Amino acid sequence: MLDTPNSSTLAHTATSDSPDFSVPIVLGMxxxxxxxxxxxKILSRRTDLVFHQIAVRSLKKERDLPGLDSERLTDNAKSIVSDPAIQVVIEVMGGVDEARPLVIEAFKNGKHVITxxxxxxxxxxxxLFDLAKARNVRLMFEGAVAAGIPIIMPLKLSLAANNILEIAGILNGTTNYMLTQMAEENWNYEEALLQAQKKGFAEADPTSxxxxxxxxxxxxxxASIAFKKRIDMKHVYCKGITSVTATDIQLAESLGYTIKLIGLCRQAEAGQLDIRVHPVLVEHDHPLASIKNENNAIWIKGDAVGDVMFYGKGAGEMPTASAVCADLLAVTTDLHKGNDPIPSMEIETTGFANILPVTETKNKYFVRLHTADHPGVIGLIGTACGEFGVSLESIVQHGIHEEDGTASxxxxxxxxxxxxxxxxLDKIKADPAIQKLGCVLRIL
Amino acid sequence: MLDTPNSSTLAHTATSDSPDFSVPIVLGMxxxxxxxxxxxKILSRRTDLVFHQIAVRSLKKERDLPGLDSERLTDNAKSIVSDPAIQVVIEVMGGVDEARPLVIEAFKNGKHVITxxxxxxxxxxxxLFDLAKARNVRLMFEGAVAAGIPIIMPLKLSLAANNILEIAGILNGTTNYMLTQMAEENWNYEEALLQAQKKGFAEADPTSxxxxxxxxxxxxxxASIAFKKRIDMKHVYCKGITSVTATDIQLAESLGYTIKLIGLCRQAEAGQLDIRVHPVLVEHDHPLASIKNENNAIWIKGDAVGDVMFYGKGAGEMPTASAVCADLLAVTTDLHKGNDPIPSMEIETTGFANILPVTETKNKYFVRLHTADHPGVIGLIGTACGEFGVSLESIVQHGIHEEDGTASxxxxxxxxxxxxxxxxLDKIKADPAIQKLGCVLRIL
Incomplete structure (x- = not known):
């Protein structure tokens, strides 16, 4: 697989008149x-794609990869994006500060980029999409969301005839594993995190x-693909699972819900976009409720197709490589054919989205309170809720906490x-009969 | 939407040097x-695609479609495939005997076909794919499998870097609705079919x-896409759900399985393909077990991506139209850009698959027998099974049938x-203690 590109390879460009699939495409990674x-590993099966150079952090690291010629390795990533032999750059280093200027430089040198x-x-x-478009090169990124689960291309092409109304996704395998184990094994957050780290799902610093x-x-x-708007990450409400307790999970289960960390995006009124990440209660019969452990799933509602869902592993060596290589094959097929860049893979946006502040969103809520165990408390909650137009669907007292004599x-x-x-909630919390606000979660 | 194509439209061909997206593509349906x-309905939102003609069975039928110009309707389908103005033909008449010659004629006249x-x-x-390739036109068919659920394009493009190991799909909404209702409502087959017909899921003749x-x-x-082989339908084993009873469904549920009608295809030994359709028992924790009612799902195992699943409605006006229009947008984008036909949408096969006879397949089995209720029966079954190398995982006696005094x-x-x-089974059936073989089902 690691061959020196010959002159015929270099002469083969996207404008070739007679596509010749026997001429390999030259890659840098x-x-x-x-x-x-x-x-x-995937590309080592193929002869139509050859690695010219691969940039690594350390040339000294032992690597057990069959056929890997150490002369193809470099610790100078810049040489990859400037080498005239390389037609397509695969960026799988991660991070932003180093990767961004390298990708920009690759575009300036007329190279297609897969990340x-x-x-x-x-x-x-x-x-990056503006720059790629200006240089008439491709930027492909199927592996950036949910690894090998086909989602970018299906959303952009297969659902192109739809107005997308809503997307809700379990997009992080680590937290889904933790929440599943907290529900099934009754582990607390710390135990679940430790196990996720032991299994290699969670990083030493699990913050992200x-x-x-x-x-x-x-x-x-x-969201940027489905709603054709640029998303300013600063305005995306984001709350993780660090305050979700096993108690909340068990109580939610007893009421017919599973707690999931969901990335949500939907068209709100007046052209605003409701986009956010936080834990939610999902009804047991919703397709997302059955997605367990480290799996990911993306549920999409389109005005023509109705509800569709895409499911699979959302991380890992081979699942992510499956997506990167699918992008690569799409690019190389077009290079061989002399086709224009696949237009559908660009994110074409019409300016920044007007993002609905989370305080303006509408939701159902699950609230757990610690109260003194006396008969008036439910009335007190009902009255406070009524005062602010909060209509209750159900209210249940869940036993006495032995440690402090309060009731949930x-x-x-x-x-x-x-x-x-x-x-x-402010009104309820202010009442002396309420000891503590245990948990407030939105319901999908 | 229904405009007379002008001369600039007609002049716009796939080899145009300067793509002009304002020039509409001319369609026939x-x-x-x-x-x-x-x-x-979907295309009536767009101005970049115009219907030149639509062929209908009867010109007299009342149609409540806004903007539909009756002069665009014809009852002569042949005029659509021969009209020089039409660039793309959408075939949604169904059936084979009439559709096949029309599609062939469309190709001969240089038209792209979506079906x-x-x-x-x-x-x-x-x-048809050979003919389309020879004429350098496209044949697109996303709507042919699972309606709007993206599956043809994802399988062909997004999973292209994988060797596909297995596909198992709930591919028929009618039977999945019936099996779900038989499980949940304890309906028998006839009741379930009647309800499916009332809901419009099943045809008056439900045989297919x-x-x-x-x-x-x-x-x-x-299978033809995933395994790159032509499939001779004559050799595809196909058994429906007509003999599945509510009793079998309830017994399977009690053992941790759901009964589903599955289309299955996997690589067998020695290059053979194991492809078949029949009811199977699916373990409750398999993703396919949770697919209920008229929904479809396709579960795919790839050697890189692992298990992925695609879920949604597998039939209906708007879901199927979503797929047809996605194909149309892919074709028209390429027409506008002057790109070569999307190569990936052709089914490229290397001859006919060597299909494994179903008697040569390997499975786990679920067997229900009616027996006289005497203590030796379980021993008898165990002995007969042992004689033919059938290893039992479990064996359970399920009460006495009041009507005839037999036990299940x-x-x-x-x-x-x-x-x-x-x-x-031949040996077991031959024993006088066995009254009747109730049911034999394979397990996924």
């Missing part, structure tokens, strides 16, 4: 970590996963504006 | 039934659905060759 290794870098696309997609940022990058990318009261509301809910 | 009406006709593609795909033929067309199409015995086997299972 930046990064040979988890995903890069997977890409290398699985969600943070790069979410934060700098607009700039458990804080919801990883999911926020992904839902922002999907759980109530579920009908749909209402978040700011009303906050006012009612 | 054959059929204005359920799917055709959906396509008309949702699963029977046409399954039976005559090889001939309940006999499994509809699912067989669809799994054959998916259910056993589940480990995986074994079907021919061994048949021999053991």
């Amino acid at each position: 930046i990064g040979l970590g988890t995903v890069g290794t997977g890409v290398y 699985a870098n969600k943070e790069l696309i979410a934060k700098h997609g607009a700039e 996963d458990v804080g919801g940022h990883d999911a926020a990058y992904k839902i922002s990318i999907l 009261i759980v109530f579920i509301t009908h749909e209402l504006a978040e700011k009303q809910m906050l006012k009612a | 054959i059929g204005l039934g359920t799917v055709g009406t959906g396509v008309y 949702a006709n699963k029977e046409l593609i399954a039976k005559h795909g090889a001939e 659905d309940v006999g499994g033929h509809d699912a067989a067309y669809k799994i054959s199409i998916l 015995i259910v056993f589940i086997t480990h995986e074994l060759a079907e021919k061994q299972m048949l021999k053991a």
Whole structure:
């Protein structure tokens, strides 16, 4: 697989008149970590694609990759994006500060870029797509959302005849594994995180996963495709799972709900976009409720297709490499054919989305309170809710906490504006009979 | 939307040097039934695509479609495929005998064809794809499998870097609705069929659905893409749900399984393809077990991506129109850009698949027997099974049938060759203590 490109390879360009599939496409790759290794393994089956150079952090690291010629490795990533032999650059180094200027330089040198870098696309997609378009090269990123689960291309092409009404996704495998285990094994948050780290799902610093940022990058990318608007990440409400307790999960289950970390995006009124990441209660019979452990799923509602869902592993060496290589094959097929860049893979936006503040959103709520165990408390909650137009669907007292003699009261509301809910909660919290606000979660 | 194409439209061909998206693409449609009406509704939003002619069965039928100019309707379908103004033909009439010569004629006249006709593609795909390739026109068929659920394009493009190992699909909404209702409402087959007909899911003649033929067309199409082989429908084993009883469903549920009609295709040993349609028991925690009512789902195992699943409505006016229009937009984008036909949408096969006879397949089995209620029966079954190498996973006696005093015995086997299972069943049936063989089902 690692051949020196010959002159006929170099002469083969996108404007060739007679496509010749026997002439290999010359690749450079930046990064040979988890995903890069997977890409290398898949491509080692093929003879129509050759790696000219692969940039690595350390040339000294032992790598057990069959056929890997150490002369093809470099620790100078810049040489990949400037090498005239290379037609397509695969960026799988991750991060933004180093990756962004390399991708920009690759575009300036007329190279197509394939990336699985969600943070790069979410934060700098607009700039990068504009630049790729200006240079008539491709920027492909199927691996940036939900790894190998086909989602970018289906959303952009297969659902193109739809107005997308809503997307709700389980977009982070680490947190879904943790929430599943907290529900099934009754583990607390710390135990679940430790197990996720032991299994290799969670990083030593799990902030991006458990804080919801990883999911926020992904839902922002999907939203920009579905709603054709640039998303300013600063305005995407993002709350992770760090305050979700096993108690809340068990109570939610007993009421017919599963707690999931969801990336959500839907058309709100007056052209605003409701986009956010936070834990939600999902009804047991919703397709997303059955997505367990480290799996991902994206549920999409279109005005023609109705509800569709895409499910699979959302991370890992081979699943992510599957997506990167699919992008690569799409690009190389077009290069061989002399086709124009696949227009559908560009994110074409019409300016920034007007994002609805989360306080303006409407939701159903699940609220857990610790109260003194006396008969008036349910009346007190009902009265406070009524005062602020909060209509209750159910209210249940869930036994006495032995440690402090308080009772848990759980109530579920009908749909209402978040700011009303906050006012009612302020009133409830202020009452001396309420010891503590345990948990407030939105319901999908 | 229904405009007379002007000369600039006619002059716009795939080889145009300067793509002009303001020049509309001229369409003809054959059929204005359920799917055709959906396509008309979606396209009535657009100005870049104009219907030149639509062929209908009867010009006298009242049609409540806004903007539909009756002068655009014809009852002569041949005029659509021969009209020089028409660039793309949408075939949504269904059936094979009339549709096939029309599609062939369209290709001969240099027109691209979009169809949702699963029977046409399954039976005559090889001939049609060869012809389309020879004429350098496109044949698109996303709507032929699972309606609007993106599956043809994702399988062909997004999973292109994978060796596909297995596909298992709930590909027929009618039978999945019936099986769901038989499980949840304890209806018998006849009640379930009647309700499916009342809801409009089942035709007056339900043979293609309940006999499994509809699912067989669809799994054959998916198999031809995934395994790059032509599938001779004559060799695809196909058994429907007509003999599945509510009793079997309830017994299977009690053992942790749901009964589903599945289209299955996987690589067998020695290059053979194991492809078939029949009811199977699916373990409750398999993603396919949770697919209820008229929904479809396709579960795919790839060597890189692992397991992925695609879920949604598999039939209906707007879901199917969503797929047809997605194909149309892909074709028209390429026409505007002057790109070569999307190569990936052709089914490129390397000859006919060598299909494994169902008697040579290996499965786990669920068997229900009626026996005289005496203590030796379980021993008898165990001995007969042992003689033919049938290893039992479990065997349970399920009470006495009041009407005839027989007992139901259910056993589940480990995986074994079907021919061994048949021999053991012959031996068991021959014993006078066995009154009747109730049901034999394979387990996924």
